[in-house]
Amino acid sequence: MDKRVQFDFEIDFTNGGGIQGQDFRLDIEGDDISDQELATYIVEDMRLLMVGEVRILNKKIIQERHKRVVEKKLE
Template identity: 85%
Template sequence: MDKRVLFDFEVDFTNGGGIQGQKFRLDIDDDDDISDEELAKYIVKDMRLLMVGEVRILNKKIINERHKRQPIDENIEK
């Protein structure tokens, strides 16, 4: 069964301003949970954010839903 995490997030930037996301979905391994710290690191890395201050993860819920992204190794042409 594929697992995803459904959550809201808020990101503050050290130079002012911020962004937020609601009902964001992320594919995860078939684990029962993912830490808020891991989610925060993923958001920052995947969105290539710079000058990030605090990241808050809110309303996190693990759901059973088919993954949307193909694993990286499946996208590589041989």
């Protein structure tokens, strides 16, 4: 069985406002992922700009089949 991380997050924007997510799930490689790696992934994957503080909350590793299909790049 594959590993995923389930967590909540809060993101503040430097120009005001913010977004949050609850029970967000993400495929991971290995047995763990740091809060900083999660924050970076969210910001980059959602293409967010003017990001201030990112808070990762209620993080837990779960065993669940990966949902995202990984596309292999052709060179």
